[in-house]
Amino acid sequence: MSFGQGGPFDGPGGSFSSTPDWDALAEESEARTRRKRWLWIGGGALAALAVAGIVAAAVISSGSDAPGGGPTAAPSSSGQAVPDDKPSFPDVSVPPPPNPHDYISDPRKDTAPLTPATLFPQKSMVVGEHSYPRTETAGTGDCTAGVQGALVSSLSHNGCKQLLRATYAKDGVAVTIGVAVFDSPAQATKVMNENRPNLMPLPGSGVPSGFCQGSKCQMTTNATGRYTYFTIAGHLDGTDVTSGDAAVRQISKDAGSYAFTRIAQRGKDQAAKAAEQQLKEAQRKAGQGS
Known part of the structure; x- marks a missing residue:
């Protein structure tokens, strides 16, 4: 049987021989070796980068004493804590x-000062809606x-120092206020209890x-502090006051x-002035001690 020209098993792609090509096999083996070496080097580099990232994160975390906080202040060269920069003020x-x-x-x-002008300074007596x-x-x-x-001897025997009066009038009625000043509340109370007002x-x-x-x-009569105060009210036309006189009452x-109110205000004004002086004195002493 004849197969034409060429050796046995010739085909369209050329001849096929049963003997291996040793040079080609060697080149392919060397290429596989090079690929493995580069894969090993690349993997090592990635691992090194991962380790470096973990170390860096640990360093940053160690610089903060609270989650999300910034780094703590470094100690001074003397080993002592850095003092606070906030200003300090002396206690007052x-x-x-x-x-x-x-x-x-x-x-x-x-x-x-105690005079009619200081005790009754307003031109009108205003109490609530009444003036x-x-x-x-x-x-x-x-x-x-x-x-x-009898009030004459009572004031005299109890050491009255001063008597101040003021009169107010409106719509046919009037009232006189009298304020007697003593050295002690006991004297003022005694006068209040001893007699009818008789101002x-x-x-x-x-x-x-x-x-x-x-x-x-x-x-009427009453007392507060070292003051006894009296009132006498009636009609300007001289008629008698009766129990039904609402305007006089x-x-x-x-x-x-x-x-x-006027006597109490005198106490408030003097107490407020004393408090202001006390505060100034305390501030002055605090300034000297700072």
Whole structure:
């Protein structure tokens, strides 16, 4: 049998021989070796990078003492902690505020000027919704000159130092307030309890001289601190006050409230001034100690 030209098993792609090509096999083996070597080197590099990242993260974490916090301050070269930069201020010890009642109870503290102008400074007596124009004021060191009846001896025996009066009038009625000043609250209270008020009314500027003279008028008395205060209220036309006189009762009540308020305000003003001086003194001492 003839297969044409060429050796046995010739085909369209050329001849096929049963003997291996040793040179080609060697080249292929060397190529596989090189690929394995590069894969090993690349894997090692990636592992090294991963280790480096873990170490860096550990270093950063060790610089913070709280989650999300920044690095802590480095100690100073002396080994001591760095001092705080916040400014420090000396303590200012302020005594408790003075009690206003103490200032109207003790003549050694109650040293503010005391005259009709300082005790009754407003041109009108205003109490709530009621307002009464002031008509006259007066002050005297002779307390007996402004009172009558048994009150004369009571003021004298208990050491009254001063008597201040003011009169207010409106719509046919008027009231005179009298404030007697003593050295102690005990004297003021004793006068309040001993007698009927018997304050002399103070006329002037529309209030006639016969006001509450020879007619029935409403009188009150009270005390606070070293002050006793009196009121006498009535009709300007000289008619007697009766139990149904609402206008007289109202002006008498308002006058008593106003007298108390004015005396109490005197204590408040002096206590506030003393508190301000105490604060300034405490600040001055704190400044010297800083």
